[in-house]
Amino acid sequence: MRSSAVDKGLRTGVVFxxxxxxxxxxxxxxxxxxxxxxxxxxxxxxxxxxLVFFSIFMxxxxxxxxxxxxxxxxxxxxxxxxxxxxxxxxGAVSGLFSAIIGFxxxxxNSNRIDPRTYLPSxxxxxxxxxxxxxxxxxxxxxxxxLMTGSGLAAAALSFYLRNNGAVRSSLRKASESVWDSxxxxxxxxxxxxxxxxxxxxxxxxxxxxxLPRTWGGYWNYVxxxxxxxxxxxxxxxxxxxxxxxLVIGYVAFFAVGAYxxxxxxxxxxxHLMMNFWVALGLGVLAAAISGLLIGLPILNLRGDYLAxxxxxxAEIIRILLKSDLMTPYTAGPRGIRDIAGPTILGKxxxxxxxxxxxxxxxxxVVTFLANRLQNSRTGKAWYAINLDETVARATGINAFxxxxxxxxxxxxxxxxxxxxxxxxxxxxxxxxHALMVSINVICLVIVGGIGNIPGIFLGAFALKGLPEILRxxxxxxxxxxxxxxxxxMRLRPEGFLPAKRPELEKASVQNPLGKEA
Amino acid sequence: MMLKVESLQVxxxxxxxxxxxxxxxxKGEIVALIGANGAGKSxxxxxxxxxxxxxxxxxxxxxxxxxxxxxxxxxxxxxxxVPEGRKIFSRMTVTENLEMGAYTxxxxxxxxxxxxxxxxxxxxxxxxxxxxxxxxxGGEQQxxxxxxxxxxxxxxxxxxxxxxxxxxxxxxxxxDIIQDINEQGTSILLVEQNAQMALAIADRAYVLETGKIxxxxxxxxxxxxxxxIEAYLGGH
Numbered sequence: 001m002r003s004s005a006v007d008k009g010l011r012t013g014v015v016f017x018x019x020x021x022x023x024x025x026x027x028x029x030x031x032x033x034x035x036x037x038x039x040x041x042x043x044x045x046x047x048x049x050x051l052v053f054f055s056i057f058m059x060x061x062x063x064x065x066x067x068x069x070x071x072x073x074x075x076x077x078x079x080x081x082x083x084x085x086x087x088x089x090x091g092a093v094s095g096l097f098s099a100i101i102g103f104x105x106x107x108x109n110s111n112r113i114d115p116r117t118y119l120p121s122x123x124x125x126x127x128x129x130x131x132x133x134x135x136x137x138x139x140x141x142x143x144x145x146l147m148t149g150s151g152l153a154a155a156a157l158s159f160y161l162r163n164n165g166a167v168r169s170s171l172r173k174a175s176e177s178v179w180d181s182x183x184x185x186x187x188x189x190x191x192x193x194x195x196x197x198x199x200x201x202x203x204x205x206x207x208x209x210x211l212p213r214t215w216g217g218y219w220n221y222v223x224x225x226x227x228x229x230x231x232x233x234x235x236x237x238x239x240x241x242x243x244x245x246l247v248i249g250y251v252a253f254f255a256v257g258a259y260x261x262x263x264x265x266x267x268x269x270x271h272l273m274m275n276f277w278v279a280l281g282l283g284v285l286a287a288a289i290s291g292l293l294i295g296l297p298i299l300n301l302r303g304d305y306l307a308x309x310x311x312x313x314a315e316i317i318r319i320l321l322k323s324d325l326m327t328p329y330t331a332g333p334r335g336i337r338d339i340a341g342p343t344i345l346g347k348x349x350x351x352x353x354x355x356x357x358x359x360x361x362x363x364x365v366v367t368f369l370a371n372r373l374q375n376s377r378t379g380k381a382w383y384a385i386n387l388d389e390t391v392a393r394a395t396g397i398n399a400f401x402x403x404x405x406x407x408x409x410x411x412x413x414x415x416x417x418x419x420x421x422x423x424x425x426x427x428x429x430x431x432x433h434a435l436m437v438s439i440n441v442i443c444l445v446i447v448g449g450i451g452n453i454p455g456i457f458l459g460a461f462a463l464k465g466l467p468e469i470l471r472x473x474x475x476x477x478x479x480x481x482x483x484x485x486x487x488x489m490r491l492r493p494e495g496f497l498p499a500k501r502p503e504l505e506k507a508s509v510q511n512p513l514g515k516e517a
Numbered sequence: 518m519m520l521k522v523e524s525l526q527v528x529x530x531x532x533x534x535x536x537x538x539x540x541x542x543x544k545g546e547i548v549a550l551i552g553a554n555g556a557g558k559s560x561x562x563x564x565x566x567x568x569x570x571x572x573x574x575x576x577x578x579x580x581x582x583x584x585x586x587x588x589x590x591x592x593x594x595x596x597x598x599v600p601e602g603r604k605i606f607s608r609m610t611v612t613e614n615l616e617m618g619a620y621t622x623x624x625x626x627x628x629x630x631x632x633x634x635x636x637x638x639x640x641x642x643x644x645x646x647x648x649x650x651x652x653x654x655g656g657e658q659q660x661x662x663x664x665x666x667x668x669x670x671x672x673x674x675x676x677x678x679x680x681x682x683x684x685x686x687x688x689x690x691x692x693d694i695i696q697d698i699n700e701q702g703t704s705i706l707l708v709e710q711n712a713q714m715a716l717a718i719a720d721r722a723y724v725l726e727t728g729k730i731x732x733x734x735x736x737x738x739x740x741x742x743x744x745x746i747e748a749y750l751g752g753h
Contacts, residue, residue, distance in 0.1 A: 377620070380613070380616070380617065380620075381620065383606075383609070384606055384609075384617050384620075387606045387607065387608055387609065388604060388606060390568065390600060390604070391600055391604045391605070391606065392617075393568055393588045393589070394566060394568065394588070394592070394597075394598045394599075394600055395592065395617050395618055395620050395621075395665065395669065396588070396589045396592030396593060396620050396621040396669060397589060397617075397620055398587065398589040
């Protein structure tokens with residue numbers, strides 16, 4: 001019994017030890033300390049954060065190790081002895097790893113050997129911080145003690161919380177009462193009340209109107225990008241989420257929209273200087289037509305041809321835009337500058353606030369249209385094709401025409417996003433239309449929940465908003481991104497908000513047509 | 518004549534699946550195509566419904582050639598296929614599956630009436646109308662597939678292996694239903710490996726072997742034919 005607790009502690013400790021060593025080697029210990037500092041409201045970018053925050057960060061890691069190792073009540077005997085042994089050994093082992101790596105690098109540092117030749121993130125400052133500004137020997141002892149202590153303390157605390165009747169029952173009572181009040185008739189009446197709904201809509205609209213004015217240019221930029229990605233996600237969702245046809249080179253249609261708009265409105269290279277709204281329409285139209293042309297020869301085939309062809313199309317467009325051949329027509333790798341902003345009655349609206357409004361309106365319009373499409377006859381035909389194309393055709397659906405319509409609608413939406421993007425930046429170049437845009441859009445659709453409109457909003461915020469909020473972790477964005485995707489696919493393979501079939505919700509519907517009962 | 522198929526030649530790439538098949542179906546008949554796996558029975562149905570295109574030969578429905586008409590148009594003319602292997606939309610509810618069957622119809626009141634009559638015929642489906650198709654039992658899925666076919670108002674119903682994978686009791690039930698549908702005026706082209714059941718309800722039948730019709734006759738005649746008994750009815 002006792003040995004199995006120690007055993008588990010040792011194993012957990014090794015895992016956490018390796019994680020700590022890795023974090024140290026890639027310089028994440030400094031970033032982590034900086035993040036802790038940020039939580040306490042201390043900005044510390046570009047300088048080593050105070051030791052206090054580093055200690056808190058390491059205590060949190062040690063505590064995590066301790067909690068992870070402590071017994072799981074339903075599977076194992078849950079006793080004080082066991083909890084403390086497991087937590088303590090886990091903390092000690094991870095502390096041992098930390099102490100050894102700290103001692104080694106501390107010695108290197110005091111012998112004036114710079115490890116940055118091989119490990120660019122391990123700066124002398126980060127080593128000093130890892131050793132709490134002490135000599136290597138004392139510092140590593142401190143580290144060992146800190147990790148062991150926090151592992152023990154966390155295991156004890158979690159044991160106490162698990163087994164203390166008063167704490168447990170009061171927690172349960174609290175959560176039950178919250179649930180009861182949410183489920184109670186009064187609350188559900190309030191939620192379902194017509195006026196409350198109008199009021200909340202009004203409040204939502206007020207927030208949308210007020211926020212862009214108050215939170216400043218930086219956040220307008222960040223959330224403008226999120227909005228554009230929401231539009232892209234909604235567009236890709238039509239062909240990939242609903243009709244079930246994978247499109248990898250979705251950025252191609254984005255580029256067609258952006259470049260059509262840019263060439264029509266910019267002074268260079270053609271000096272057409274067209275009106276914003278006319279050019280917007282033409283940009284969307286050009287993207288829709290490009291979708292139609294791509295779809296015509298391949299959509300009567302089944303399988304992943306569309307994915308491959310659009311992938312190729314996206315690369316061709318990007319390379320053409322960069323090439324010398326097209327430079328006289330598309331300004332080549334330099335890109336197109338001075339793209340027009342929106343004008344209404346001759347007055348131009350190009351501030352970041354105006355653009356935020358424009359993007360919000362575009363998101364609302366696209367969301368509304370997407371929602372209407374999903375529940376339409378066409379939407380059902382797409383879903384049928386997605387589920388089984390042969391059967392769909394046997395029920396009289398023109399699969400080719402339906403898929404073609406889905407692809408050109410998708411492309412048109414991407415074109416709209418491209419127009420907004422180019423107009424907001426007043427610039428567009430070939431590098432704005434790299435394949436990474438497509439991959440990001442696919443990821444946000446999958447992470448959010450494929451086929452589900454709220455899921456796409458969530459996915460866009462998670463993938464385009466969060467990284468901006470976590471600027472501190474910029475170097476690790478892709479690392480965190482990858483980990484997030486793996487964790488997501490393990491925990492929620494259908495996305496954060498999986499698509500629900502609405503008819504399942506209303507099990508009591510009497511009318512076979514699914515109208516309101 | 519409701520359906521006339523003449524010297525049909527169909528290829529899958531280099532594979533010569535149908536090697537000159539001719540048969541016909543009169544209004545109100547049940548005609549069965551029987552034969553072993555790979556004889557080309559499903560290919561015939563897929564060609565009639567327009568999903569496959571013949572290289573040579575002709576398919577005429579109500580005296581109009583349809584072998585170059587797209588499948589959705591053939592559905593509109595009243596030739597409805599119920600695909601093999603209980604192919605339903607497994608992630609749609611029963612109701613949604615039936616609505617998909619009426620995809621070519623737009624009159625919502627009429628769709629509601631049709632759905633009601635499907636529910637009358639298959640009361641199990643009414644009980645399970647908000648359940649996902651994939652959660653139904655095998656027999657219920659076959660009923661749903663047939664019900665979905667009926668939603669489109671077929672004048673000719675193409676049934677592909679309706680007995681596949683069902684227990685003997687369910688097979689009996691399904692064949693009773695098929696006869697009942699036929700008595701209410703729908704002609705039926707039935708493809709079956711279960712020759713015993715198919716021949717018992719068919720007015721006439723054709724025996725397919727490796728892409729050719731090798732025998733034909735009334736259902737009763739074929740049931741008594743020694744070579745059919747030998748090959749398809751388990752000897753004796």
